[in-house]
Amino acid sequence: MHYRPLIGLALSTLLLAYGCKGSEPSAPAEPTPATPEAAKPATAEPATEEPGAPKLAAGAEPDTLPSGLLLAYSQFEVVDGQATATPGPARLDILTRDGGEWRTETVEDPQSNVFHKAMMLTPRGQAPGILTLGGSGAFVKLWRRDKGKLEPTTLWQAEFGGKFNRMRDAEVAVLYGDGTPAIAIATHDQGVVAVLRQRVNKWKVERIDQKPDTFVHEIEIGDLDEDGALEVYATPSEPNKLDAEAQHGEVVRYIPKEKKGPTIVADLGKRHAKEIYVGDVDGDGTDELYVAVEALTKGSGASLEIVEPVEIRRYDAGTPPDAKVVIATIPDRLCRFLTAGDVDGDGKKEMVAASFSKGLWLLRPGKDPKSEWGIESIDRDSGGFEHAALLSDLDGDGTDELYVAADVQGELRRYVWVRGRAKREVILRREIPMSRMTWNIMPVEVGALRR
Secondary structure (H helix, E strand, C coil): CCCCHHHHHHHHHHHHHHCCCCCCCCCCCCCCCCECHHHCCCCCCCCECCCCCCCCCCCCCCCCCCEEEEEEEEEEEEECCEEEEEECCEEEEEEEEECCEEEEEEEEECCCCEEEEEEEECCCCCCCEEEEEEECCEEEEEEEEECCEEEEEEEEEECCCCCCCEEEEEEEECCCCCCCCEEEEEEECECCEEEEEEECCEEEEEEEECCCCEEEEEEEEECCCCCCCCEEEEEEECCCCCCCCCCCEEEEEEEHHHCEEEEEEEECCCCCEEEEEEECCCCCCCCEEEEEECCEEECCHHHCEEEECEEEEEECCCCCCCCCCEEEEECCCCEEEEEEECCCCCCCCEEEEEECCCCEEEEECCCCCCCCCEEEEEECCCCCCCCCEEEECCCCCCCCEEEEEECCCCEEEEEEEECCEEEEEEEEECCCHHHEEEEEEEEEEHHHHCC
């Protein structure tokens, strides 16, 4: 797939509006409560197979699923059928499948103009809720049902002292060995990395790092050295630049339980990363760190040239920070989603890389997972600035499905592997593709939403 000039221009305009550059809109004092689907016109359509695609026998969706999806968005005002550069309130869609149809419940929060992420959180001794990370203003909120509506409680609100205020990414884990989940958070644009720790009914904010004029894009948690103390990995870089020839970045490690860090584990030189993945993909029982290093380019706009394409690099415990263990090369300039799972039911994990304009890629570890992996194209006709993707077994059949927000095409898609090949179907379509940008997709247990 190739981007037409008008699409590229529209995308750049919307990026500036969301806040890569430019000013942030003010927000009302009170958020709008969630509106259940039954109380407003439907925003979802039944799952529809792409015209001309073979019908899925194996891997077809059950009429009802025990798990659904959380989709975090920034959305833009539409005038005369066209998306403008004016951001609207942060938006979250909760998708569940019942009676053979996908249904949508929408949450909007005017205190922010973007939800960078939404995920389930069950605090110790409390009911589960939906955790959201907002930007401009920067809010961490937990949403629970009250008389049928999802209502928020603010866990943390901050202004970091720079141009932008954004809660950018978070992961939840028992970081201190006390049995209580903690929230590790990355922010823009003063390089704040923080941990929210539960204190009965309150949350204590512990800032473990801060650096001026620094964007921290991603948080991952794992245990690469197998010592039992969880490590937090983050991706600080210079502030966002569009069409930048060079943007220095690194991956750093913190060990909150031991009050250690930051320690540089990947020095990316003139390049940077907005996406990392930590987990045991190769099946050896030990976590690895995977870094999607963005391309080195020259020029801008229509004359932009890729000098060094996207690289997926691997780091194990003890890998030198300046090492360059490349397991795959993607012929694109951006790759901002890595997700891992078992797509074919063989008991072995694969990794999916979602690139900016060159589609989706399946990566398989070889005999030596510390060298080059096998790579194959899943779908070239899929793209987006973030290109949010998730491997998850929503239907509980033991094999992961791939869910992808193809924002350029204006579709949320589901892929299943049938006889070794990925088959796609469309879950949702939106009339104006560029009216929303999908920042994240996460699974959600349907039963937890009813509590």
